[in-house]
Amino acid sequence: MSATTVTISYGDVRRNIRHPTLEMLPGWWPFLLIAVFCFLLRLPTFGNPMLDYDEQLYLVVGDRILHGQLPYVDLWDRKPVGLFLFYAGVRLLGGNGIIQYQLIATLCVAITSSVIWSIVRRNAGALQGFVAAIAYVLLLNVLSGMGGQAPVIYNALTACAAWAAFRSNDTQSQPRIASLAFMAMALMGIAIQFKYTPFVEGIFLGMWFLWRLWKVSMPLHRLIPMAAAMIILALLPTLAAIAYYAWIGHLDAFIQANFISVFHRKPFPVETHLLQVKFVLIKAICVIAPAPWALILRWRQSNPAKLEDFWLLAGWTVFAVAGFIMLGDFYDFYFITVLPPLCILVAPLVRAGRMGFFIICMLCLWPALLTPPNYFRTKAYEKAAQQLTQAITPYVTDRCLYVYDGPTILYLLTHACSSSRYIYPDHLTNPTEIPALGVSAEAEEARLLASRPGAIVTADRPLVPRVDSGTQKQVQAALARDYVLVARVSVIERVIYVWALKDLRHRAAHIAGHGS
Template identity: 35%
Template sequence: MSRRSVWLILLLAAVALRLPDIGNPLIDVDEQMYLLVGERMWAGALPYVDIWDRKPIGLFLIAAAANGVGEPWVTYHLLALAAAAATAGIIAGFARRHAGPAGALAAGLLYLVWIALLGGRGGQSPVFYNLLIAGAAWLVAETIAGRRRGGVAAMLLVGLALQIKPTVVFEGVYFALALLAVRWRREPWPASLRAALLYGGAALLPTVVAATVYVAAGHGEAWWFANVESILLRRPTPGDAIALRMLGVIVVLLVPAGLAIAGLVRRKQGFLIGWVAAAVIGWLLVPPYFNHYALPLLLPFAVAAAAVLDRPAMRWLAALAGAALLLLSGYPHLGETRAARDAVAGLAARIEALRRRAPGCLFVVEAPPVLYSASRSCLPTRYPFPFHLVEASEAGAIGTDPTAEVARILATRPPVIAVGDIARNRRRPTVILVRRALAARYRRVTSNTGVDLFELAN
């Protein structure tokens, strides 16, 4: 099987798996925030200053690019499709080092299927940064084997990935150590030291560039708080079902993890063993274990699994398990995208009509932030991601008192408030404030997809 055929099959598989979800504005709440930030960047808003989130700037630049061409949701999901297909292609190429063509192709398909099962149907951040980490891992393996000198390029890819999600630091450190271990054996220590500095510099370069831009603009403190301090200030949510969520992820991962372990036993690849270990450690150290947090694990799992996917019986096992889990997950999600688009359009039209009656900005509370974009509303706060002002884990981590911020917003008498209902947050101070204001001054006008719209009555 030619390389071109493998890439074509993987592209077609990516299209088949992801096409039903392209343009779905409700597929994931995180994506809604990314695209909202990207949209407001075109209007001159500066992330961390005018509109706040703690994600690195690279993710917002991707979202801004999607807002610059065509319909943002469609463009964003097409970019995610391209990233997923390209990642699968690199996995297949990497796997050819220790597997035949059939096993390598199956490894790429394994990745595409299981990211759809773990929250990667749309454009969650790992869908994009996995592409960079896959390229970095391949370059590291090639450099270790002496086939090319790609260490600096690999670490630069890691650095770019860090500007999409900082958790790639675990794999990045492992890649650097793997490169240095080889150089240490082959070269005198001064050369190894220079290499270490070069690798570190390449990995840090994109972050240094981002920080420098903010410092030059006079917003270095805002950049530091959002990208560093706020991450460390987050706390676990009391009563959060972390263990149950983690168990669910482990169940979904049983097949790829089992195949990866079998592949590592069959072909004792030292670099792959270390990569799997680094990815697992990184996952374990970053609760609360939402399903998409496990997406980076699928990269080394798929590459390692290729060694046993050469066997037809193992390919059938993976295919049957993947098909069963896809069907259980609701694939192909017929009508879901259309229903979501209609729901958002209906709510947005009602919001626009209500805002024409009274000036002011929509206020979204525990509801989809896509409503800000869809209704073309101004933002009542620099913290438009609804859960930053509600969740207990965020109370001391966003740089302001959420209760005071919500009280300030309510004092402006927003003409429309879009409200959801999450049971665990009903006793949160900000939610209580909102409910009191709704009871005193607002009336409910419509409800759709778990969102109630209230208009100012007096």
Template identity: 40%
Template structure:
């Protein structure tokens, strides 16, 4: 049972544990990520999606144009990541898995920084470890797209949280942090479009905070700036295709084709949802327990409210596509743990 004195009491803010250098947390999360994911290093068939992403990245380097010569509905940013992986040499299998490990570890490190706002340092580290474990539970042992966009979204969330904590009178710095957060969201959207929902949520939080700070006269201009920054990577991608005469292929693959997919039967969706809830039950229980823990100080209360709002946005994004493909715990992990 969680202690009600755990989150951010004054003694925890000044404890020796809280003063542990950040690089140690980063190193610990990387080591744990390697330990959890190394069972799949070299396996070319973790997920059929990743084989295709690697193939597309390779063909892109040889002049093929995604959506024109080789087709998928994922944003171009994901294929650019895999193209970059092919530049590392080798067959690309171990290379993309190692790159994915770095991204997963970065996400875990950022989760620690976010969790420190409402929990003790050790509890925050447990949250970071949980992010690594449950990424694998939910089919992210390799290089699925969320593995690559998660650190961007988590980084944006951390920037927004720090912006909320800024004192009044620093409106320019506040606006600049909003620009940086939306820039990260813009890149994340070009890895997978479902990041849009979290981006909209973070943007609304920024606008709410700006209004509370008294930035009312300039609020429309600030909102327009942040929106422009968020859509800039997508606009650049579209412009590149339009200049090459392939704007129709880009628009169909990225925005229209998702609506042309056949629907999923309600019973099948219910079964998939049951599997998701079952696998995520430890996180659900931990989240409910965390909400019940009393927070110390206004900053901790504000941080908890922010995290809850972000969770709502992420949940909407999770259900937005409507497929709820069954997650599965990869077979090699079952073998290694048996």
């Protein structure tokens, strides 16, 4: 076969697509090309302070960690502490951390995409690998992964762990497989500290490595301690977090937020779940629809030497889907964790002919067409954030800020203290989240409002479909009694209101009058 042929080969089925340029370039070219593509594709979003909702909270908590506050104790959320430590590290890079976290997230996307390319190339051509890698990057924009959502970060770790599992299929050496297993379990242990659901994929990868060791004749008396060592290694970061909170006397707060709270969340209505599933299917149909076809094709055309790769990919896909389903809620960004194995799975469908061209269009054009409008509105978001910051700052120099409904990033941009440890608006407004807090939401709202925040932020319409009426009435009463509207800022899809404490507003007006 000539050097100018990219071969898609499964068994006796061979389809050749001639790409002389691809095959003549040096071995590092795909990774450089993928990295450049990731950077250019995500470039329009750099600097957007309101790119998504969750990562605003992560950045604020990361910033507050550097100022001595503790997750779960001073600032409540149920995400593992590793995610907040990651964002604390981002804050050390300087600036306000916004463009910094977006650049680091882009690096994580480039790593994941490069691993996707590498795994695809085990059994397919360069074109297939490149299309799969690019499809992953494009689909992130559709599934609320434009910025630094947790799976955008930990997918890089999970993909590298899966790559180690694939590499274990290439050797019969017990020490080599064991070293790959330890590397994979260490990576999965870190991934679990970004979100606990990757433990499902970690279980599968752990079982795969044990099966590979058994296949190369590792005796049972060595296999059992090997399994124990792998489990301990995967759990080590979480055990370290538990030990630290136990040492400082806040283990109860850690356990409540990380483990107990998830079981106390009120489930969404069936119609909400159906709507979530519908949105995920529509957004990711380009990889979901061809997946069964691709799986059957791989099974029929896999030669015996590559059968282990087939079962590894099939198992990874199934366990990734199981991790997505077990969450109970089907937010679009939860599906990001399923994208790497799915993109790898459907890659062989990219081939010569009309059907191959159709698959390429599906994988690349479909997510491009569904890219949300806010992707291109960074300047508008930056302007809105600046206006809100200027409106709020005069009233939070000596008092705290309360974002009842609005961008959490305002705590960071205004350098304001928070009136409650529940700084994410969803926690005190969403009936689904309120039962998980471990405290009475109405009592916390009353305490918060009694502290008389210098400014309160609200919106013209709620972000969530349902709003808790008890806390809402308390806020409305406080605004009518003690606050005056000082700013009204349009933030693309909503109007954000800034309310100032009347005493502070009158004092500011008095000072301004004397100054003139």
